[in-house]
Amino acid sequence: MIVVVGVSHRTSPLALREALAFPKETLPSALDELREQAGVEEAMILSTCNRVEIYASGLEDPAPVADFLAAHHGRRQDDLIEYAYRLAGEDAVRHAFRVAASLDSMVVGEAQILGQVKEAYELAEGAGAIGSALATLRHRSFAAAKRARSETGIGRNAVSVSSVAVELALKIFGELKGRAVLLVGAGKMSALAARQLVAAGATASVLGGRTFEKADALARALGGRAAPLERLRDELARADIVISGTGAPGTVISRADVAAARQARGGRPLFLVDIAVPRDVEPEARDVPGVFLYDLDDLKAVSEANLRERRKEAVQAEQVVEHEVREYLDWLRSREVAPLLAELRRRGEEIRRAELEKARRRLGNLTPEQEQALEAATAAIVNKLLHAPTVQLKEAARDGRGDMMGLIRRVLGL
Amino acid sequence: MGSRVYLLLTLLFYTAGAVQVLVHAATRRRLLSLTTTAATLLGFATHTAALALRWNEAGRFPAVGLRDVSSFLAWSLVLVFLLMWLRSKVDVLGLAVHPTAFLLLVVANLSRPEDKADPYLQTLFLPVHATLAFLGYSALFVAFAMGVLYLIQERELRARSPHTFYYLIPSLEGCDRTGGRAAAVGFPLLTLAIVTGMFWSAAARGAYWTGDPKEWTAALAWLIYLVMLVARHRSGWGGRRGAWLGIAGFAAVALAFVFVTLAAPGVAAAR
Numbered sequence: 185m186i187v188v189v190g191v192s193h194r195t196s197p198l199a200l201r202e203a204l205a206f207p208k209e210t211l212p213s214a215l216d217e218l219r220e221q222a223g224v225e226e227a228m229i230l231s232t233c234n235r236v237e238i239y240a241s242g243l244e245d246p247a248p249v250a251d252f253l254a255a256h257h258g259r260r261q262d263d264l265i266e267y268a269y270r271l272a273g274e275d276a277v278r279h280a281f282r283v284a285a286s287l288d289s290m291v292v293g294e295a296q297i298l299g300q301v302k303e304a305y306e307l308a309e310g311a312g313a314i315g316s317a318l319a320t321l322r323h324r325s326f327a328a329a330k331r332a333r334s335e336t337g338i339g340r341n342a343v344s345v346s347s348v349a350v351e352l353a354l355k356i357f358g359e360l361k362g363r364a365v366l367l368v369g370a371g372k373m374s375a376l377a378a379r380q381l382v383a384a385g386a387t388a389s390v391l392g393g394r395t396f397e398k399a400d401a402l403a404r405a406l407g408g409r410a411a412p413l414e415r416l417r418d419e420l421a422r423a424d425i426v427i428s429g430t431g432a433p434g435t436v437i438s439r440a441d442v443a444a445a446r447q448a449r450g451g452r453p454l455f456l457v458d459i460a461v462p463r464d465v466e467p468e469a470r471d472v473p474g475v476f477l478y479d480l481d482d483l484k485a486v487s488e489a490n491l492r493e494r495r496k497e498a499v500q501a502e503q504v505v506e507h508e509v510r511e512y513l514d515w516l517r518s519r520e521v522a523p524l525l526a527e528l529r530r531r532g533e534e535i536r537r538a539e540l541e542k543a544r545r546r547l548g549n550l551t552p553e554q555e556q557a558l559e560a561a562t563a564a565i566v567n568k569l570l571h572a573p574t575v576q577l578k579e580a581a582r583d584g585r586g587d588m589m590g591l592i593r594r595v596l597g598l
Numbered sequence: 599m600g601s602r603v604y605l606l607l608t609l610l611f612y613t614a615g616a617v618q619v620l621v622h623a624a625t626r627r628r629l630l631s632l633t634t635t636a637a638t639l640l641g642f643a644t645h646t647a648a649l650a651l652r653w654n655e656a657g658r659f660p661a662v663g664l665r666d667v668s669s670f671l672a673w674s675l676v677l678v679f680l681l682m683w684l685r686s687k688v689d690v691l692g693l694a695v696h697p698t699a700f701l702l703l704v705v706a707n708l709s710r711p712e713d714k715a716d717p718y719l720q721t722l723f724l725p726v727h728a729t730l731a732f733l734g735y736s737a738l739f740v741a742f743a744m745g746v747l748y749l750i751q752e753r754e755l756r757a758r759s760p761h762t763f764y765y766l767i768p769s770l771e772g773c774d775r776t777g778g779r780a781a782a783v784g785f786p787l788l789t790l791a792i793v794t795g796m797f798w799s800a801a802a803r804g805a806y807w808t809g810d811p812k813e814w815t816a817a818l819a820w821l822i823y824l825v826m827l828v829a830r831h832r833s834g835w836g837g838r839r840g841a842w843l844g845i846a847g848f849a850a851v852a853l854a855f856v857f858v859t860l861a862a863p864g865v866a867a868a869r
Contacts, residue, residue: 337626352755354769355755355764355770356755357769357771358768358769358771358775359771450835451833451835451837451839452833453770470756473838474837474838476755478758486760489760489764490760493626496626
C-alpha cells in the first residue's frame, strides 16, 4: 500500500517546514535510513519550500514513516501531531495526484511543482529507492497532471508580476514579434519581464541614467541597444511597450512626454508598465488616449483576478484528477486479482486434464469425433463453473472488497 | 411545404449553437466546441436546403418578404462567419453571430411567406443585387461586432481590473485586424450592391438615383467605410477611431436595410 506523510503550507507554519526540510545532498542517505528504519520497500522524499513529504510503499500504516520524519530531524512525534498528515491507500494516492497537478499548491496551477516532484523521483531513483509501485504512481500522477493542465485553465492566466506584464502586452498587441520594448532603468525586475518579451519575438532597447554601463550590459544581453536617458522622447515615440523601473525619487516620464510620443505614433497603442516605487510615470499619463499605464498595484490587481479565474478552473481540474485517481485505483485492484484468476484457471485445467486421462483409459479407443466431443464437454464444464467466480472476483476487485477474494480463495481451496 | 420543415430544423440547430456559445462564455470554456461547430455546420446545411426549396416554391429568388429576407440574411451571416473563422479562428465572433443567426431564424419561422407574384421581381437583378448586398451586410456586421469588442476590451484594459470580457475577448490587435479585414471584404460588396441597385432602379423606374431615404443612407454608409479603410491603410492600425467608424457605418447600413425591407425594391418600383 502507498503511504504519504508530510507537512505543507496548508497545515504547518514555515518554521516547522524549515526544520523538517531535507537538503538535496542528504536525500540519498535519508532514503537509505528510511528504508532501514521504517521497513518500507520503496520511498521518495519531496522537499520544497511549501512542503516536506515522504511517499513510501510496502506498509499498511503510515506511522513508522511519521516516526522517521520526526526522529530524523531530532523531533518528538508529539511535535508533529497537529501539523502532519498521515495518509494511506486511496487517500495517499489522491494526495500524490493532487500535488503533482498543482491543486494543493499555494498558487493553484503554478508550473514549478511538477518539475520539483519530477526531480524528487529522479533523486529517489538514483538512490535505488523506486520500485514498481512508486514508478507507476509517478507515471500515472504525471499523466493526470498534464491532462488537468491541458484540459482546464488552471495554468492559463499569469500570476507573477513579470508574467502579468507579458500577458497584458499580448492582450494589447496580439503577438509580440517585431514589437519594440523600451526599458527605462536596468533593474532586475525590468530585465526579467524584458527577457520574456524578447523571447516572444520583441526587440529591446535600454535607457540608462548615471549608471550607463549597466544599461549597456543589459541591452547587450537582450540583443538590443542602449541610449542615454536624454533621448527619452525619441525612444518613446518608437516603442510599443515601456517598462520603467528606475530608482529615481521623482517623475521620470511625464504626462507631456507620453502625450508627445502619442502624437508621433499615429494612434498605435502604447503600453506603459511602471514597476518603480516611487513611481516613475506621472499617473496622469493614463488619461492620454491609446495609452495603457499599469503600476505595481494594477499588476497585482490583475494577478489576483487571474488567481480567482484559476481557482474556478481548479474545480474542473479536481474532476479530471479524481477521474484519473479512480482509474489508477481500479488498475491497482485488478492487478491484485490477476494472479488469483490465473491460479483459478490453472487449477480448473489441471483437474480437467486429469479426469480426461482417466476417462480415456476407461473408454479405450475413441473416434476423432468422440475425442472432440469429450474435449468440448469437459472444457465447457470448467468454463461455466469458473465463469461466476471470475466475474465476482473482478467486481470485488473493482469495488475494493478484499474480503471477497479471501472467501473465494478458501471456497475453492486455492 | 418542404422549406418550412427545413427552416424549423435550422432553427433547432442554431438554437443549440447559440445556447452553447452563451453557456461557454459564462463558464469560460472554449467558445466554439466541436459540438457547436457541428451544430453550426448542420444548421448551415439544412438552411441551404431550406433556401433552395423556397426558391423553387416561390418561383423567384428567396429574398423578398420578412420571412425570406431574415432567413437569407442569417444564411449569409453564417456563411461569412464560417469563412472568416476558417481564416482567422476568432472564436469570440460566435458570441455575436450565433445569437444573431438564432434571432433572425426565429423571425423567419414566425413570419408568413410573401407569395405575391410581381413581374418586377422576375429579373436577374434580384438574385445578383440581393446576394451582393446580404453578403456585404454580413461582412460589415462582423466589422461592427469586432469594433464593439475592441471598445469593450479597451475599456477593460484601461480600467485595469479584469472582468469576464478581458478573458473572453482576444487582443486589441486581433479585434482590430479581424474587423479591418471584414470591412475590406464588406466594402467592395456594398459598392457592387449599390451599383447593381442603381442599374435595377434605372431598368425598373428609369432613374439611377431617386433620392429616397434608402439611397441616402446607403451612400452615407459607403462614405463612412471609405474613410475608415483609407485611415486604416495609412496608419496600419484602426484603433478606437476605426472601431467607432465600423459601428457608425453599420448603423447606416442597418438603416438602409430597414428602408429597403419596408419597401422591397421591386414592389416599390411597381407602385
